[in-house]
Amino acid sequence: MNPAPPVNPADKGAAAGQGPQGAGAEPGAIPAPSAASPGIAWYDKLANKDIEEEGTFWMPKSVNAAADDSDLMFYAVLALSTFFFIAIAVATIYFVWKYRHRPGHKAEPSAAHNDAMEITWTVIPTIIVVFLFWYGWRSYVHVVTPPNKAVEINVLAWRWNWQFTHANGVTDSDLHVPSNTPVRLVMTSKDVLHAFYAPAMRVKQDVVPRRYTYAWFYATKPGTYRLTCAEYCGTSHAQMACLQEDPKTKACLRRAVVVVHAPGDYERYLADKEAESQNLPPAELGKKLYEKKGCNACHTVDGTPRVGPSFAHDFGTMVPMSDGSKVLMDESYIRESLMSPQAKSRPGYPPSMPSFEGQLKEKEIEGIIAYIKSLK
Ligand SMILES: [Cu+2]
Numbered sequence: 001m002n003p004a005p006p007v008n009p010a011d012k013g014a015a016a017g018q019g020p021q022g023a024g025a026e027p028g029a030i031p032a033p034s035a036a037s038p039g040i041a042w043y044d045k046l047a048n049k050d051i052e053e054e055g056t057f058w059m060p061k062s063v064n065a066a067a068d069d070s071d072l073m074f075y076a077v078l079a080l081s082t083f084f085f086i087a088i089a090v091a092t093i094y095f096v097w098k099y100r101h102r103p104g105h106k107a108e109p110s111a112a113h114n115d116a117m118e119i120t121w122t123v124i125p126t127i128i129v130v131f132l133f134w135y136g137w138r139s140y141v142h143v144v145t146p147p148n149k150a151v152e153i154n155v156l157a158w159r160w161n162w163q164f165t166h167a168n169g170v171t172d173s174d175l176h177v178p179s180n181t182p183v184r185l186v187m188t189s190k191d192v193l194h195a196f197y198a199p200a201m202r203v204k205q206d207v208v209p210r211r212y213t214y215a216w217f218y219a220t221k222p223g224t225y226r227l228t229c230a231e232y233c234g235t236s237h238a239q240m241a242c243l244q245e246d247p248k249t250k251a252c253l254r255r256a257v258v259v260v261h262a263p264g265d266y267e268r269y270l271a272d273k274e275a276e277s278q279n280l281p282p283a284e285l286g287k288k289l290y291e292k293k294g295c296n297a298c299h300t301v302d303g304t305p306r307v308g309p310s311f312a313h314d315f316g317t318m319v320p321m322s323d324g325s326k327v328l329m330d331e332s333y334i335r336e337s338l339m340s341p342q343a344k345s346r347p348g349y350p351p352s353m354p355s356f357e358g359q360l361k362e363k364e365i366e367g368i369i370a371y372i373k374s375l376k
Pocket residue numbers: 157158193194195229230231232233237240
């Protein structure tokens with residue numbers, strides 16, 4: 001993995017003045033409260049912003065410099081198809097009307113060869129098709145070949161969440177990236193097929209279990225952009241990943257997004273995010289992880305079962321197992337449930353919980369245990 005690029009001091013100064021988060025971004029003075037207090041951190045505020053994707057009837061405006069060619073290609077093919085469709089349809093209707101059967105007119109014999117016309121309608125389409133191929137091939141090669149100095153981010157998908165891991169180990173369900181820097185995604189899935197789709201980046205790439213796939217883009221404009229799973233992967237596919245839910249209606253209030261940072265802010269994000277996970281009290285870290293790791297897609301904390309059991313009031317009680325035995329819900333049971341979820345099975349629930357082995361730091365496991373404990 002590439003190390004995070006060094007912070008350019010000039011960029012940092014510029015970002016403080018024009019960063020989209022405005023207040024609280026004093027140069028050099030990283031606001032400590034954002035890391036320690038339960039208030040929302042500046043980078044999460046950016047992620048919470050409404051998505052504003054301007055664009056045409058056809059698609060949102062591209063903010064990926066590497067995709068400009070494919071946009072041009074789309075419009076060229078659209079314009080050519082529209083032109084030929086209208087021209088052929090008009091000619092057909094006109095000839096049907098002009099040569100229609102009517103009194104005083106004999107049927108026209110079929111036309112013989114016309115060399116000039118035949119050569120024209122062979123040569124012109126050939127030129128168009130060869131141009132489309134050449135231009136399409138060139139932009140395809142560009143789109144699948146990231147520059148050497150890209151910032152690399154690991155992507156892990158599962159039902160139903162994204163986990164983006166940055167060079168310094170910071171993980172998040174929103175994808176935070178620097179602007180005006182090539183970003184390369186190295187992606188894999190824990191369970192089934194997913195697809196990473198960021199329309200404004202023109203990136204749609206399958207994410208496949210037990211294999212790595214890649215994508216890259218060069219974001220040109222800071223902002224908050226749509227991120228979607230484009231491969232049907234189960235119940236909450238359409239929400240993947242829902243990071244905030246209405247407690248009453250269960251409607252999804254916010255989904256994971258792509259945040260493109262102003263120059264310098266990406267480095268600040270990495271540093272602040274790292275500090276945040278080190279400073280939170282365990283139960284609060286656990287609560288955060290419960291939402292950020294997508295536990296809430298299958299579990300609840302209010303007593304209603306979902307795909308999996310609810311965590312409310314369970315800690316310290318004996319929970320029934322499929323084989324009729326009972327197991328004490330304590331620290332080691334929770335740890336085992338996270339590392340080898342299929343080790344013990346609860347009646348009435350499918351064995352669909354993914355393993356979090358290797359995806360949670362020791363501190364994070366402690367945090368989740370503390371959080372579930374706090375619900376008893
Ligand atoms: Cu998915």
